[in-house]
Amino acid sequence: MIKVFVSGCYDILHAGHIDFFEQAKALGDYLIVSFASDEVLVKYKNRKSSLPEAHKRKILESIQLVDKVVMGKNLQLEGIDFYENFLIEKPDVLAVTQDDKFSDKKQKLCAEYGCQYVVLPKTPNPEFLSTSQIVNRMKCPTEVPLRVDFAGGWLDVPRYAREDAFIVNCAITPKVSLANWVYEMGSGLGGSAARAILKGKPEVYSEIEMGVGWQDPAVILETGLCVWKSGKVPHLELKRNPEILKGNMAVFWTGKSHNAAVYKKRDYLAISMAGKIAKDGVLTNDLSLIAKAVDLSYQLQLNETMVELPEIEKSIAKKYCGGGNGGYALYLFGDRSHRDEFVANNARAKAVEPYIN
Incomplete structure (x- = not known):
């Protein structure tokens, strides 16, 4: 079984996230999704989560593509809040988007633990929207x-x-x-x-x-x-x-x-x-x-x-x-x-x- 690991805030789940999950799942057999805890969002994003952690977990777990949901809690490693879960799950593949701001850290982590690092493109179908763009549309x-x-x-x-x-x-x-x-x-x-x-x-x-x-x-x-x-x-x-x-x-x-x-x-x-x-x-x-x-x-x-x-x-x-x-x-x-x-x-x-x- 090939385990694929992805991480993100997933504060407002949208079609771009689903496209990302589909691409990531295609790289293996078992998809693990890690979402950032409220504390991580406050410390590194300087904002509160739009949803309580339990609600976010429930939504992610309801997606058929997703086999397991974990929560990233590490407050010491910016961009790698999922560190402990990564060590526990021992994934074969770590998938990221092409604009990942912490690619250097993640590549180093993969090299250290023998995990394949894969960069996935952001698909334009439907038109890509970030969480920030969705919030802007609402406001x-x-x-x-x-x-x-x-x-x-x-x-x-x-x-x-x-x-x-x-x-x-x-x-x-x-x-x-x-x-x-x-x-x-x-x-x-x-x-x-x-x-x-x-x-x-x-x-x-x-x-x-x-x-x-x-x-x-x-x-x-x-x-x-x-x-x-x-x-x-x-x-x-x-x-x-x-x-x-x-x-x-x-x-x-x-x-x-x-x-x-x-x-x-x-x-x-x-x-x-x-x-x-x-x-x-x-x-x-x-x-x-x-x-x-x-x-x-x-x-x-x-x-x-x-x-x-x-x-x-x-x-x-x-x-x-x-x-x-x-x-x-x-x-x-x-x-x-x-x-x-x-x-x-x-x-x-x-x-x-x-x-x-």
Whole structure:
């Protein structure tokens, strides 16, 4: 009989665990599953278990693939809490996943006791979910706002960050949900970040890792009228109730999805200047300064060969919402009636309002 040994927290049992058990069982005849005790979780994971130990054991024992369940209690050997059980069971195979953080320790253990060490891939069928991802899905909101940015766009991208520079943006309604998406796709309004948040993904830090900037998920989660310091990670410099923006904003669909190409002509110094003007507008509650920053940002967009936007007689400022041609354009107005008139007369225009939670 070939004994196969696996270990893990198994805090929230999911399909990925079952796939792992199936692969492990195929390596032998007898599958032993070790789960970490509550004390081990507290010490090394810094969290409580989602289930009492007895419940977890009962669930694991009910799986037909599993022949024996043991509990790892060793508090001295991080990553090898199952040490005593390993010595007692004397398995022929120790199976681990490809991203095991303690592979070196486990390989050494296997070499010492003559056990075969086998690395198994994480299968994508169904789509892999970790316990942390499941918890995030349970905690994630069912609807979120999108965002408009007034100035400083691109300075949230780590490689373009500038000292003493700012990004100014605001969360907007109508909100969106996975079932009710009221905007066009490829809008330049932070939709990809919103979808990540709604799906329970690690929104801000995944955007940082991708190198595409963090302002979208940051303001969607923070809400309000926000001033952020340019840098590698989000740092909220200032937040205001966006009352001055109520009734004064509309977005206009340009007819195609936006692109985010990096233009060689991009003037990051001037973008920084626009961000500082917008920051002053937020600080002094001055819509005209925010409009000035929006207008400067638009002029910079035109310098990047973006197509001119339609002139709207009573608009006080406009710019593309995203980092390239297409998507939505933001139009600012000094009076609600002017905004509402624009929306009423343009099928591609939508009134948006600032949102603060």
